[in-house]
Amino acid sequence: MKAGKMIGAGVGIGVVLLLLGAGVLILWGSGERKRKTSAETLPNGEELFARHLKAIGGAEAWQGVRNYKVEGTTTREDGLEFRRVEYYAEPHQSLVEVTGEDFRERAGFDGQVAWTDNPAGISLDCLTPIEQHIREADPRREANYREYFRNFRTLRLEKLDDRSAYKVEVTNQEGTKEYHYFDPTSGLRIRREYFWKYHDGSSTQIRITINEYKEFNGLTVETKTTGSVWQNPGNKSNATPEFGHDIKPDTTLFMTNNQARFNIPDFPEIKAPKEAVEEDIAFRIKRNVSGTVTWNGEPQAGANVSLVPDGHSEREQKTLTDDHGRFQFKEVHGQKYKIMASHGQAGGSEMGMFPPGGNVEGLVVTLDTEFGVKGRVTDISGRPIRGVDVRGETSSKDGTYEVIIRGFPGSKWPQKWPITAVHPAYQHFCKTVQVEKGKWTQLDIQLQPHAKGSDMAKDETANTSPEADDDPCKSIFSRTEGIF
Numbered sequence: 001m002k003a004g005k006m007i008g009a010g011v012g013i014g015v016v017l018l019l020l021g022a023g024v025l026i027l028w029g030s031g032e033r034k035r036k037t038s039a040e041t042l043p044n045g046e047e048l049f050a051r052h053l054k055a056i057g058g059a060e061a062w063q064g065v066r067n068y069k070v071e072g073t074t075t076r077e078d079g080l081e082f083r084r085v086e087y088y089a090e091p092h093q094s095l096v097e098v099t100g101e102d103f104r105e106r107a108g109f110d111g112q113v114a115w116t117d118n119p120a121g122i123s124l125d126c127l128t129p130i131e132q133h134i135r136e137a138d139p140r141r142e143a144n145y146r147e148y149f150r151n152f153r154t155l156r157l158e159k160l161d162d163r164s165a166y167k168v169e170v171t172n173q174e175g176t177k178e179y180h181y182f183d184p185t186s187g188l189r190i191r192r193e194y195f196w197k198y199h200d201g202s203s204t205q206i207r208i209t210i211n212e213y214k215e216f217n218g219l220t221v222e223t224k225t226t227g228s229v230w231q232n233p234g235n236k237s238n239a240t241p242e243f244g245h246d247i248k249p250d251t252t253l254f255m256t257n258n259q260a261r262f263n264i265p266d267f268p269e270i271k272a273p274k275e276a277v278e279e280d281i282a283f284r285i286k287r288n289v290s291g292t293v294t295w296n297g298e299p300q301a302g303a304n305v306s307l308v309p310d311g312h313s314e315r316e317q318k319t320l321t322d323d324h325g326r327f328q329f330k331e332v333h334g335q336k337y338k339i340m341a342s343h344g345q346a347g348g349s350e351m352g353m354f355p356p357g358g359n360v361e362g363l364v365v366t367l368d369t370e371f372g373v374k375g376r377v378t379d380i381s382g383r384p385i386r387g388v389d390v391r392g393e394t395s396s397k398d399g400t401y402e403v404i405i406r407g408f409p410g411s412k413w414p415q416k417w418p419i420t421a422v423h424p425a426y427q428h429f430c431k432t433v434q435v436e437k438g439k440w441t442q443l444d445i446q447l448q449p450h451a452k453g454s455d456m457a458k459d460e461t462a463n464t465s466p467e468a469d470d471d472p473c474k475s476i477f478s479r480t481e482g483i484f
Contacts, residue, residue, distance in 0.1 A: 045152030045168040049145050049180070051187035056213070056220040062143035066090050067267065070221070074098065080449055093270040094137035102450045103424060108270055109133040115276035119424040120389070124279040129197060131173045148173060157184065160209075165190055188213060205230045279310065282335040287354055290328040291363025292321075293341045299325025300367060303343040309334030313394050341365040347404060372405040373419055373433055375444040379426070385447060389422045405435055413437040418473045421445050430473035 053059055067089040074084045080100065087095040095108040105118035107125075114125035114133050125133075135141060135148045149170040157166055165181035172178055174197055181191040189210065196204040212224035272280070293303040303321040307329045315334070321327045321341075337360065338351040347370030350363055377388045377399045384399025395401045405417060414436040421429035426447035433441050 042154040042157070043166065045154040045170065046146075048154065048166055048168055048182045048187070049149075049152065052182055052189045053142055053145070055187040056142060057215075057218055059143045061218055062140055065139050065219070067139055069267065072223075087268060087270065088137060088139040089267070089270055090139055092134045092137045094133075095268060095270045100450070105424065108272065109137045110270050110272045111137075113272035113276055113280045115272050117273065120422070122273050122275040124276045124283065129174055132196065135173065149178070155179075160191060163190065279335060282354070283333040286331040286333065288328065288330050288359040288361075289332055289337060289339070289363065290326070290359075290361050291339070291350075291365060292325045293327065293343070293348070293365045293367060294325060295343065295346060295367040300341075300343050301325055303327075303341050303367070305339065305341045305365070307332060308338045308340070310336050311338075311394055313396050339363060339365055341367060342370065343367060346370055349404065369438055370404055371435070371438050371440055372403045373417065373435060373441045373443050374400070374402040375442055376400050377421060377445045377447060379447055380449070385423060385426070387423065388426075388445075388447070389420075390445070391418075391420050419443055419445075420473075421447060423447060426450065432473050 053062065056062070067087070069088075070086040072084055074082045082098045082100045082103070084099075085097045087093075092111050093109060095106065098105045098107075103119070105116065107116045108114070111134075112130075114128060114130075116123050116125060138144060138148075141148065149172055151169070151171040153169045155167045155169055157164055159165075160181060164184055166184060168180045168182065170178050170180065172194070176195045176197055178192065178194040180189055180193075182188065183190050191207065191209045193205070193207050196206060207228045209226045210222040210224070211226060212222065213220050214223045289307060293300045293305060295303075299321075301321055301323045303325070304318070305321060305327045306316055306318045308316050309332055312334075317329050317332070319327050319329065327341075332354075334354065336351065336353055338349060340349045341347065346367040348365045348367045350365050352360070354360060373391075377385045377390065377395045379385055384395075384397070386395055386397050386399065388395040388399075388401070390401040391403045393401050393403050403419065414434045416432050417435050418430055418432050427450055429445055429447055431443065431445075433443055435441050
């Protein structure tokens with residue numbers, strides 16, 4: 001396919017979203033030089049959206065789109081390059097496939113269920129409000145901006161790098177403000193700044209800057225996009241972008257009503273896998289969990305109790321036991337649960353599966369002296385990594401983890417324990433540490449990106465402890481091929 005003429009800089013469809021994940025405070029306009037423009041000369045915000053729509057092909061052309069495919073490459077700021085294919089289908093379906101030499105991930109939304117499938121397994125995106133997925137998966141969202149946004153307000157004309165832009169504030173369906181920037185000359189959108197809100201109250205801030213557009217048989221799309229995401233937007237001490245990247249589509253194919261502008265071969269069926277559907281059904285069922293915390297056989301009042309469903313630390317609930325050592329959690333979603341309790345230096349845990357359609361009652365969590373290995377997981381730049389599997393535990397938003405070790409009755413101490421860390425985007429890690437009974441061992445973990453041309457199951461030489469005859473890490477990867 002031969003692409004048509006190249007259009008100036010602007011924003012387009014915002015297809016970057018499904019690769020981007022997590023975010024820290026964006027200080028809108030901080031340090032920027034602002035051009036003084038009187039309110040009387042500022043164009044209407046809704047008119048700027050309409051002008052952008054006209055510049056990318058017009059409402060009639062975009063309303064006729066049934067589905068489309070974008071294919072290209074993504075380059076992260078650390079230099080790693082991935083092949084990327086995006087599919088969008090009516091009415092509200094999307095699928096993004098990202099592949100590298102040692103990595104493959106699919107993130108999709110079939111209109112009802114959103115999921116991610118990567119080497120770590122299939123997981124349900126149950127935290128993001130469905131309204132956000134519907135908006136971003138709409139192949140005609142550019143023409144449907146009035147359906148998704150309200151309260152259009154032009155704030156000012158300001159400088160973005162070396163170009164001017166009208167900054168427009170809008171409110172989306174979730175009641176969250178977004179900021180869109182439009183080129184005064186071409187009318188094209190050149191930046192979008194917005195929040196990605198989650199059910200647990202956390203959020204991600206995303207900035208997408210469009211540096212280039214191209215026209216494909218009457219429909220204009222962005223062809224070079226730089227994106228940045230910030231974790232924990234309320235934490236100013238962590239105001240560092242997690243990563244930025246460029247999207248460089250090679251081909252953009254459209255299927256319109258009764259006319260194929262281009263033939264789209266092998267357009268996939270966008271359907272959530274069985275595991276994600278089952279998890280979605282379980283997530284919609286609200287259950288109660290109750291029980292008692294004991295110490296030396298007696299109920300323990302004032303103990304800290306937390307519940308993590310399905311291994312999702314971001315959905316953690318917390319409470320304290322009453323005067324009789326009892327605790328209760330209401331409206332818990334998920335298939336599996338893990339209860340952790342602590343009081344002073346003592347701790348205990350229980351885990352299990354929810355009965356079909358039923359509650360969990362009468363749990364007894366017994367406290368014992370708690371010890372193990374704890375620390376923080378970061379990348380080579382020192383930024384925290386969330387969602388790392390550290391010997392069965394999951395690192396939190398700030399990268400911290402705790403692995404509780406209790407041993408067996410009559411065990412001799414100290415003992416050597418292999419601590420493994422697995423994340424699909426990084427080399428596997430294993431280090432053997434010596435653990436003393438009753439004491440916490442500190443182990444901070446730094447994960448390395450996959451080396452080019454490496455085999456992911458064996459690419460851990462830089463992340464293992466030195467070889468020794470009695471080192472448990474020596475045989476872990478070869479025995480399990482990196483799956484712990």
